[in-house]
Amino acid sequence: AQSVTQLDSQVPVFEEAPVELRCNYSSSVSVYLFWYVQYPNQGLQLLLKYLSGSTLVKGINGFEAEFNKSQTSFHLRKPSVHISDTAEYFCAVSDLGTNAGKSTFGDGTTLTVKP
Amino acid sequence: DAGVIQSPRHEVTEMGQEVTLRCKPISGHNSLFWYRQTMMRGLELLIYFNNNVPIDDSGMPEDRFSAKMPNASFSTLKIQPSEPRDSAVYFCASSKPSGRVVTGELFFGEGSRLTVL
Secondary structure, three states, X not given: OOEEEEOOOEEEEEOOOOEEEOEEEEOOOOEEEEEEEEOOOOOEEEEEEEOOOXXXXXXXXXXXXXXXXXXXXXXXXXXXXXXXXXXXXXEEEEEOOOOOOOEEEOOOEEEEEEO | OOOOEEEOOEEEEOOOOOEEEEEEOOOOXXXXXXXXXXXXXXXXXEEEEXXXXXXXXXXXXOOOEEEEXXXXXXXXXXXXXXXXXXXEEEEEEEEOOEOOEOOOOOEEOOOEEEEEO
């Protein structure tokens, strides 16, 4: 079984400041990792994904994340946030085992960007 | 390209009534997922299908919930009878393999917000 822990339920930050949203996972097999963003009254949309290769992955809207296998982490970062980045962010993991394709989601982190 | 299409976007009903939520996945996607989102429980996987066949329904709360996928372009989630605790946003998502690799990357619909009075 796999699980995802998002370490911060709420992250307030000022506009143009850097931000890091933390995600740790556990799995007995190799995994694929994802970050999704959900704006109010909308569905989730993919920000970025780690499948293989370089551990630093870049996504849309200036976000990036780093896969750290030894620490089983996949933290999301942005060097300078905008008001429009205010949303809920979900980390998800999908394993390569018998449940391939079935993603487990964290509880979400609400990012609030203040002017 | 059209994304995942869900209907209705909003549904308000009274306890005991039957509710049917509908989903049209992205053309060419062979996996379909139903999720429920609430403040208390977050995002929960209810059931998923591969090639129209239910693979895992362990997340379906109880017998009042049922889901079908009669063909590759349509799925329904039915609640009968509905109860106030079923109030939530229900999301449908679809996915397809990346080449021969099943990655689990999901494409979500806008959701159906259900309120049971």
